[in-house]
Amino acid sequence: MSLTADPTATAPDLASLDALCGADAALRELVRSVARRQPNSLRLSHRAHRAATSLPANLPFSPPVLPICCEWAQGARLRDIDGNEYIDCHLSYSAAILGHNPPPVVAAVRQKLAGGVGAGYFSAEQVELTELVAELVPGADRVGLFHTGGEAIAASVRLARAATGRQLIAKFEGSYHGSHEVGLYNSAGLPEAVGTGPVTGFAPRPSGSGLRLLSDAELLVLPFDHEAALTLITRHAADLAGVLVDPVPRYRTHAPAAAREFLAALRAVTAEHGIPLIFDEVITGFRLALGGAQEALSITADMACFGKLTSGLGIPLTAVAGRADLLDTARTDGLLADAAAGKTWLSSTNQANHLAVVAALAQLRHLRDNYPEIVDRISGHHAVLRERLADFARRSGIPVHLRGNPRHVTVLALGAPLPDTAGYHDWVRELSSPELARALQLLSLHLRLRGVYTPGMPTMNLSAAHTEADIDHIVAAISDSLLVMAEQNLVPHGHRHKEQP
Numbered sequence: 434m435s436l437t438a439d440p441t442a443t444a445p446d447l448a449s450l451d452a453l454c455g456a457d458a459a460l461r462e463l464v465r466s467v468a469r470r471q472p473n474s475l476r477l478s479h480r481a482h483r484a485a486t487s488l489p490a491n492l493p494f495s496p497p498v499l500p501i502c503c504e505w506a507q508g509a510r511l512r513d514i515d516g517n518e519y520i521d522c523h524l525s526y527s528a529a530i531l532g533h534n535p536p537p538v539v540a541a542v543r544q545k546l547a548g549g550v551g552a553g554y555f556s557a558e559q560v561e562l563t564e565l566v567a568e569l570v571p572g573a574d575r576v577g578l579f580h581t582g583g584e585a586i587a588a589s590v591r592l593a594r595a596a597t598g599r600q601l602i603a604k605f606e607g608s609y610h611g612s613h614e615v616g617l618y619n620s621a622g623l624p625e626a627v628g629t630g631p632v633t634g635f636a637p638r639p640s641g642s643g644l645r646l647l648s649d650a651e652l653l654v655l656p657f658d659h660e661a662a663l664t665l666i667t668r669h670a671a672d673l674a675g676v677l678v679d680p681v682p683r684y685r686t687h688a689p690a691a692a693r694e695f696l697a698a699l700r701a702v703t704a705e706h707g708i709p710l711i712f713d714e715v716i717t718g719f720r721l722a723l724g725g726a727q728e729a730l731s732i733t734a735d736m737a738c739f740g741k742l743t744s745g746l747g748i749p750l751t752a753v754a755g756r757a758d759l760l761d762t763a764r765t766d767g768l769l770a771d772a773a774a775g776k777t778w779l780s781s782t783n784q785a786n787h788l789a790v791v792a793a794l795a796q797l798r799h800l801r802d803n804y805p806e807i808v809d810r811i812s813g814h815h816a817v818l819r820e821r822l823a824d825f826a827r828r829s830g831i832p833v834h835l836r837g838n839p840r841h842v843t844v845l846a847l848g849a850p851l852p853d854t855a856g857y858h859d860w861v862r863e864l865s866s867p868e869l870a871r872a873l874q875l876l877s878l879h880l881r882l883r884g885v886y887t888p889g890m891p892t893m894n895l896s897a898a899h900t901e902a903d904i905d906h907i908v909a910a911i912s913d914s915l916l917v918m919a920e921q922n923l924v925p926h927g928h929r930h931k932e933q934p
């Protein structure tokens with residue numbers, strides 16, 4: 434019998450969940466409460482593990498893994514198969530800025546659903562979408578369409594290598610750019626020691642097993658917002674095919690413009706040496722500004738990669754936009770001629786499939802036509818939540834705060850705020866505190882019991898679909914949870930302010 438066809442699989446019993454919590458009584462009690470509330474979700478997650486479908490994109494939790502199995506979503510609401518309803522603060526990794534199933538996007542897809550073409554056809558909507566992306570994105574002469582952020586980044590890397598005839602790609606320590614070698618190398622884990630002397634670059638190091646081994650002739654790893662990066666680029670200029678950078682790394686979401694000067698210097702040094710500069714705008718695109726980080730920071734890269742475009746609907750579409758001479762290395766003149774000319778191959782069967790293009794076009798048009806109102810609404814929610822948490826922190830002495838900005842990933846943080854100039858090392862140091870990690874995990878589970886869904890960290894991503902009442906509910910859930918945790922002495926020492934009068 435195949436494992437997937439085993440509907441009799443049972444949820445892990447409470448004793449085995451207890452075992453996963455070890456000696457942690459507070460976690461055990463909370464895990465039990467969550468487990469009682471969502472038995473069907475747990476049963477399905479058990480089956481998912483047996484059928485090996487339990488990949489991180491679906492089950493992004495710290496152990497014990499207690500995912501909710503989702504049945505329905507609309508706007509900022511989510512319901513699991515046990516009938517529990519949540520205000521969603523995950524929002525498809527922050528991508529669903531219009532909420533789940535945004536009506537204008539759903540309407541456009543519905544209209545095409547029964548009459549559109551499948552994979553492998555050319556349509557008017559592809560042209561309209563690429564023209565719209567080119568209109569919105571600075572420096573976008575050409576636009577290529579893909580389906581994952583990682584695929585778009587890998588395409589830009591190949592285009593840069595093809596155009597320059599070089600191999601070496603520079604990226605920044607701690608940056609994730611998707612599920613491929615350049616994306617995953619040096620993207621996670623404890624940082625290399627910077628040491629006290631001049632930074633000489635970090636050795637390429639795979640994050641996880643199974644990756645092809647990259648030599649230092651293929652990958653140069655740089656420190657972000659650090660003079661040494663510019664020196665290293667100059668030193669390796671003759672070999673560099675491209676420099677890939679996330680303009681607002683995960684540890685800088687609270688200060689998205691803090692590295693502007695560095696990024697301008699990066700632009701200058703890459704331009705001076707004729708090295709393509711690639712912005713990873715998978716998160717910042719069409720959000721930090723309508724034209725992404727390039728517009729927000731007034732810096733034009735040579736290529737920019739966009740992703741998470743219509744993830745609120747779960748129909749993926751991503752893009753590479755940039756200079757004509759770079760993207761034209763993949764431009765087709767017909768397959769036979771391309772092969773003879775040695776063109777860059779960037780194609781897949783489902784590329785620019787009709788429904789994904791229709792959804793992305795509807796989403797982008799809606800953003801273009803309503804951007805100020807959408808941003809005002811999300812920023813307003815963010816500001817209210819930030820102020821009310823600050824007020825709670827002042828009164829309770831519990832240093833909870835919102836980290837992030839309304840147009841990027843936002844998390845709930847405990848302890849001292851990260852400085853605007855925080856680096857990857859500061860962030861990893863904070864994340865590697867077991868007390869803090871545990872407190873954040875407990876907080877996530879407490880929030881779940883109070884009808885607020887957020888995976889492990891906990892994220893606090895807000896959308897235009899959230900309401901003022903949702904924000905009230907979220908504030909009450911966070912305050913309640915933290916007061917219970919503080920009473921049990923579970924807000925870690927060193928992460929609490931002194932009591933205020």
Ligand SMILES: Cc1ncc(COP(=O)(O)O)c(C=O)c1O
Pocket residue numbers: 526580581582583584586609610611612679713715716740741
């Ligand atoms: C900055 C950044 N770049 C690239 C990616 C990869 O995108 P995808 O998961 O669509 O491949 C991600 C995914 O979270 C990301 O955050």
